[in-house]
Amino acid sequence: MTRVFSGIKPTGHLTLGNYLGAMRRWAEVDQHRSDALFCVVDLHALTVDHDPARVRRLSRQAATLLLAAGLDPRLCTLFVQSHVDEHARLSYVLECVASDGEMRRMIQYKEKARREQARGGSVRLSLLTYPVLMAADILAYGTDDVPVGDDQTQHVELARDLAVRFNQRYGHTFVVPRATHPAVGARVMNLQDPLSKMGKSDDSGPGIVYLLDEPDVIRKKVMRAVTDSGREVVYDRAAAPGLANLLEILAACTGGNPEDLSGVHNSYGALKADTAEAVIEILRPVQARHRELCADPGQVEGVLREGAERARAMARPTVDAAYRAIGLLEPV
Numbered sequence: 001m002t003r004v005f006s007g008i009k010p011t012g013h014l015t016l017g018n019y020l021g022a023m024r025r026w027a028e029v030d031q032h033r034s035d036a037l038f039c040v041v042d043l044h045a046l047t048v049d050h051d052p053a054r055v056r057r058l059s060r061q062a063a064t065l066l067l068a069a070g071l072d073p074r075l076c077t078l079f080v081q082s083h084v085d086e087h088a089r090l091s092y093v094l095e096c097v098a099s100d101g102e103m104r105r106m107i108q109y110k111e112k113a114r115r116e117q118a119r120g121g122s123v124r125l126s127l128l129t130y131p132v133l134m135a136a137d138i139l140a141y142g143t144d145d146v147p148v149g150d151d152q153t154q155h156v157e158l159a160r161d162l163a164v165r166f167n168q169r170y171g172h173t174f175v176v177p178r179a180t181h182p183a184v185g186a187r188v189m190n191l192q193d194p195l196s197k198m199g200k201s202d203d204s205g206p207g208i209v210y211l212l213d214e215p216d217v218i219r220k221k222v223m224r225a226v227t228d229s230g231r232e233v234v235y236d237r238a239a240a241p242g243l244a245n246l247l248e249i250l251a252a253c254t255g256g257n258p259e260d261l262s263g264v265h266n267s268y269g270a271l272k273a274d275t276a277e278a279v280i281e282i283l284r285p286v287q288a289r290h291r292e293l294c295a296d297p298g299q300v301e302g303v304l305r306e307g308a309e310r311a312r313a314m315a316r317p318t319v320d321a322a323y324r325a326i327g328l329l330e331p332v
């Protein structure tokens with residue numbers, strides 16, 4: 001059975017981008033068709049300026065929202081990265097096959113380092129090595145497929161390169177993984193800046209739809225989305241990125257196709273109103289289930305405890321094998 005691994009970073013409240021680009025497919029497809037592990041990757045949240053209490057709160061919230069979105073612990077393994085030591089153990093070994101140059105070429109590193117510097121902060125070393133830890137997350141489990149939004153493709157490519165390099169130098173140890181993407185919703189853009197991804201740690205609140213936003217808030221955000229000059233509703237990513245983003249969101253929520261949907265709206269207002277209602281409808285059951293789970297926090301804790309036990313048992317043999325292969329003496 002195909003092994004699938006994917007994660008979500010508790011760096012902010014989860015967004016519609018996280019849901020359409022990743023979580024929904026994890027729940028609807030991946031956990032049913034594969035041996036799937038999903039992880040709240042909290043160590044990754046420490047790579048930028050952070051508030052410890054907030055990271056803890058967001059980690060719990062992310063796990064709760066993943067369950068609310070439909071992950072079922074009878075079908076998949078859900079856990080928190082820092083509860084399984086194998087990730088950090090393997091990350092160090094992979095740092096020994098990665099190069100400084102390939103880390104500095106990572107687009108997300110360049111963007112986030114720039115952002116940290118603009119805020120007057122220093123760039124943490126862990127931001128540079130983040131993709132290696134992500135490679136460890138993936139490789140520790142013998143992962144075949146990594147379902148992600150297309151912003152993560154470069155990081156999965158790095159995991160592939162490190163797996164191949166390690167296997168060539170030290171003997172076959174890792175499965176070489178590949179990224180898989182949803183057909184629509186792979187890149188949901190910021191409503192106020194349709195050339196930038198809708199990212200949960202961005203500062204532009206009005207451009208981001210959060211999974212726990214109230215319907216009225218969603219309506220307001222979508223109705224105020226930046227559109228393009230012109231009147232006709234056309235689907236053209238390059239010439240009309242704001243409209244294209246709305247059409248893609250509507251398509252991802254309704255199961256349609258952005259091109260066809262452009263033909264059925266004769267004004268920007270009508271497109272926005274339909275998109276807002278489609279988003280509200282798709283998030284309604286997730287929000288309801290989230291409320292139920294919040295009333296029973298012991299349930300979420302139990303899922304995470306069992307998930308970490310299962311994950312540990314799955315990762316340990318591969319990480320031990322990597323330690324032996326690279327030349328470390330077995331513990332006596």
Ligand code: AQP
Pocket residue numbers: 006007008009010011012015017018019020021022023147148149150151152185186187188189197198199200201202
């Ligand atoms: N806007 C997006 N469109 C489609 N997919 C997205 N994902 C994130 N944003 C979008 C996908 O969600 C999964 C979990 O993402 P993550 O939390 O690991 O990190 P990220 O990609 O860095 O997401 P954010 O929201 O942009 O976080 P920050 O702002 O902290 O960097 C991934 O599969 C991702 O592709």
